[in-house]
Amino acid sequence: MKLSARDLRCVRGGREVFSGLDFTATAGEAVAVIGPNGAGKTSLLRLIAGLLASGGGSIALEGGNDELTLPEQAHYLGHRDAMKPALSVGDNLAFWRDFLGGEASDMEAALTTVGLDHIAHLPAAFLSAGQRRRLSMARLLAVKRPIWLLDEPTSALDTAGQDAFASLMAGHLADGGILLAATHSPIGIPAQELRIGTIA
Amino acid sequence: MTALAALIRRDVRVALRVGGGALIGVLFFLTVVVLMPFAVGPDLALLKKLGPAILWLGALLASLLTLDRLFMADLEDGSLDLILMSRTPLELACVAKALAHWLVAGLPLIVATPALGLLLNLDGAATGAVALTLLAGTPALTFTGMIGAALAVTLRRGGLLLAVLVLPLSIPVLIFGVAASQAAATGPLSFGTPFSILCALSLASLVIGPFAAAASLRQGLD
Numbered sequence: 022m023k024l025s026a027r028d029l030r031c032v033r034g035g036r037e038v039f040s041g042l043d044f045t046a047t048a049g050e051a052v053a054v055i056g057p058n059g060a061g062k063t064s065l066l067r068l069i070a071g072l073l074a075s076g077g078g079s080i081a082l083e084g085g086n087d088e089l090t091l092p093e094q095a096h097y098l099g100h101r102d103a104m105k106p107a108l109s110v111g112d113n114l115a116f117w118r119d120f121l122g123g124e125a126s127d128m129e130a131a132l133t134t135v136g137l138d139h140i141a142h143l144p145a146a147f148l149s150a151g152q153r154r155r156l157s158m159a160r161l162l163a164v165k166r167p168i169w170l171l172d173e174p175t176s177a178l179d180t181a182g183q184d185a186f187a188s189l190m191a192g193h194l195a196d197g198g199i200l201l202a203a204t205h206s207p208i209g210i211p212a213q214e215l216r217i218g219t220i221a
Numbered sequence: 222m223t224a225l226a227a228l229i230r231r232d233v234r235v236a237l238r239v240g241g242g243a244l245i246g247v248l249f250f251l252t253v254v255v256l257m258p259f260a261v262g263p264d265l266a267l268l269k270k271l272g273p274a275i276l277w278l279g280a281l282l283a284s285l286l287t288l289d290r291l292f293m294a295d296l297e298d299g300s301l302d303l304i305l306m307s308r309t310p311l312e313l314a315c316v317a318k319a320l321a322h323w324l325v326a327g328l329p330l331i332v333a334t335p336a337l338g339l340l341l342n343l344d345g346a347a348t349g350a351v352a353l354t355l356l357a358g359t360p361a362l363t364f365t366g367m368i369g370a371a372l373a374v375t376l377r378r379g380g381l382l383l384a385v386l387v388l389p390l391s392i393p394v395l396i397f398g399v400a401a402s403q404a405a406a407t408g409p410l411s412f413g414t415p416f417s418i419l420c421a422l423s424l425a426s427l428v429i430g431p432f433a434a435a436a437s438l439r440q441g442l443d
Contacts, residue, residue, distance in 0.1 A: 072302055074442055092306040101299025105231070107238035112231075119227035121307055 022048040022084035022167060024069075024091075024199050030077035031064045038064050042078070044215050048197040051190065051212035053204055060218025062203035063099070066170045069201065070097040085167060095168040102157045106146035110137055113145050114159055123164035131162035135185065150177040158186060161193075169193060169200040175208065183209060224309045225317040232321035235294075242290055243325040246283040250330050253279040254337045265342045272341035273402035276351050279337075280330045281362060281395055287326045288366040289383045291318060292374040292438065301374075301438070311435040319367045319430065327359035343406065350405030350412065354419060358398040361423040364430030365390040371434035375441035394422050 029042040038061035046052050054062045067073040069080055071092035082091045104113045118128055132138040135155040148156065154177050161169060175183045187209030190200060202208050236243040257275045261268055295301040304314050331352050338348030369387035376382060400415035
């Protein structure tokens with residue numbers, strides 16, 4: 022499997038965010054997207070996820086499932102965690118598992134892995150920022166997708182959480198997955214660097 | 222199907238929880254209809270004549286009131302991103318969301334109608350006719366309103382805009398809904414003609430609404 026982008030261009034609000042962006046990631050490879058605030062890290066991830074209209078260039082996935090589009094084979098973990106405060110932790114995760122088509126047996130294990138199994142009955146409104154992040158991580162595990170697009174994945178996580186997430190990412194890569202992470206701090210696994218924006 | 226059932230179940234449960242907004246519509250409906258007899262005065266004949274129109278207006282405004290949250294809540298918490306990326310066609314996801322909205326915001330209005338009919342001096346047949354026309358017509362309000370909700374989703378605080386956008390689409394529903402109820406209550410027109418048109422409006426919006434809403438959601442990507 023190979024994810025490649027050629028000459029990508031992104032325009033937002035009439036302003037060019039970046040242009041001429043190339044990268045290639047093969048199965049088992051991680052890409053760390055690095056750049057100053059406003060350089061377009063989030064825009065790049067959303068572009069790949071099909072959530073932004075492309076301003077030019079092409080993105081191609083080779084060796085994936087030909088019947089599915091690229092966004093359908095990807096997980097997007099953004100700043101907003103897509104969890105309803107009124108529903109419990111378990112209900113929130115169960116919804117995304119059912120809606121995104123995950124296996125029933127994966128959910129308990131996912132909650133245990135991210136360390137939220139003891140509060141599965143608690144409404145998501147009572148979670149801290151770090152716990153909400155962990156719940157989003159559980160979604161990555163409850164539904165299998167070969168491509169992970171992660172926006173600041175380790176923000177709000179404690180050291181133990183960052184280590185846990187690093188091992189999740191390592192496991193995903195070992196299974197032949199691809200991941201792109203927009204980040205300011207090291208993500209804890211070997212990754213090729215993709216710098217966007219002006220480098221001071 | 223699992224995905225759509227899960228989406229309907231989630232939206233219904235979120236709406237029924239505290240602060241979820243399912244009660245807002247029916248409470249607004251109640252307020253409008255209860256206040257009306259006091260405003261009109263104790264003229265029973267006039268109330269009976271106005272009754273179906275008052276009930277329909279209340280139902281229309283109540284559904285507009287709750288529709289603006291249809292996609293906005295999902296946009297704000299990021300759920301909309303995942304729904305757009307999912308393997309479920311966006312059109313079907315829109316159908317599921319509209320169905321869930323109708324279950325929690327449309328159906329209670331119909332259930333409340335018999336009790337409110339008493340306040341407006343409507344007899345059994347007239348109340349039944351209004352309830353039946355609401356049952357046939359409120360899906361049209363939800364599915365056309367969904368188009369406005371999808372258009373307004375990219376604009377923050379688009380609530381009032383939604384009402385203006387949806388207005389031309391809801392006027393035919395209002396006309397034929399009230400015409401059918403009044404035909405049953407007082408005559409002389411037959412009930413069947415306006416009621417058939419009302420059903421046709423509902424069926425057409427059931428088909429057009431999801432496609433239009435999905436198209437405007439895709440267009441609004443940002």
